Amino acid sequence: MMEQCKEKLNIAMFGQKRIPSREGGVEIVVEELCTRMVAQGHNVTCYNRGGHHVSGSEYDSKRLKEYKGIKLKTVPTIEKKGLAAVSSSFFAALCCAFGKYDVVHIHAEGPAFFAWLPKLFGKKVIVTIHGLDWQREKWKSGFGSKFIHQGEKNAVNYADEIIVLSKGVQDYFEKTYGRKTVFIPNGVSNHIERKPQIIKNKFGLDKDEYILFLGRLVPEKGIKYLIEAFKQVDTEKKLVIAGGSSDTSEFENKMKELAKADKRILFTGFVQGQALEELYSNAYVYVLPSDLEGMPLSLLEAMSYGNCCLVSDINECTDVVEDKAFVFKRSDINDLKNKLQDVCCHTGKVMKIKKNSSEFICKKYNWNNVVEETLIIY
Missing domain, CATH: 3.40.50.2000 (Glycogen Phosphorylase B;)
Structure with a gap:
């Protein structure tokens, strides 16, 4: 079994919309990972999108520079359908490439399109595939579909390691690309039940x-x-x-x-x-x-x-x-x-x-x- 690295790491993450936020599963995963890594003494920086909450501006929270010890940086974002993820991921990847990071952890297939950029500058790159996003209704055609397919391929070509959340996706990467991946499913916390108020x-x-x-x-x-x-x-x-x-x-x-x-x-x-x-x-x-x-x-x-x-x-x-x-x-x-x-x-x-x-x-x-x-x- 591999020994866990005891040194304190400088870690960057992007691909989430924003944390703290519950805009989707990716945001929850990133927050859970980062808060626990910070608690263990690692330095973690998250690159958030600009723009508004996916369910409407009324759910926008303040732009924080720090949250539970995680450094938060907001990157430029073009707020047009299909361009928000592309633009924010590009600028996040650029910041990661030039930043002093040991590991750059990219979340989801679209943002993985830019995995080559931090890799080019000598960073170790990890990609988590949260699902095969090109199967989703909104990405089945057009520019978005091509971008996500290429993001998947770039993850295969440039990531030092790929993490997958299900055995089905693990089999897909093995059969399609001959690429070994690491299966690490999501976690969950104990919750206290609340009365209906x-x-x-x-x-x-x-x-x-x-x-x-x-x-x-x-x-x-x-x-x-x-x-x-x-x-x-x-x-x-x-x-x-x-x-x-x-x-x-x-x-x-x-x-x-x-x-x-x-x-x-x-x-x-x-x-x-x-x-x-x-x-x-x-x-x-x-x-x-x-x-x-x-x-x-x-x-x-x-x-x-x-x-x-x-x-x-x-x-x-x-x-x-x-x-x-x-x-x-x-x-x-x-x-x-x-x-x-x-x-x-x-x-x-x-x-x-x-x-x-x-x-x-x-x-x-x-x-x-x-x-x-x-x-x-x-």
């Missing part, structure tokens, strides 16, 4: 009265299947769809139109802080109906709050839950409807799964272990 006042939600989806409102999350299925379920429980749109609100508007005839379906918009904790804490069942995932952090979080989960049968979900959740056939509205009806009618089954959910997931996916394994790679 904010969600009761704001949305009229009480404990076990609702089924929850929480995530970005994008096509690959399977929200359309969930709405179609739930409309056919005989229950007084509500369906809560929590999360903001990504880039444009076109898809979100379509989903609201699809759901508007059913008064049981509630869209909360983007949530964070105590409201988010309350939603996780008081859900009857958490549903993740995705067609495509990298490593679903919302699923890990939902289970860490002791939730019973119902997930699509894609490997990225079933590898996480094992036999500790209910599973339906991906994109099959009828199967999803039947499973939803089943959990609504059989409270005992749901409570049995809730009992073991938190302990199981927190033991299986631990952030401290993730950080140790990452530092060994460094």
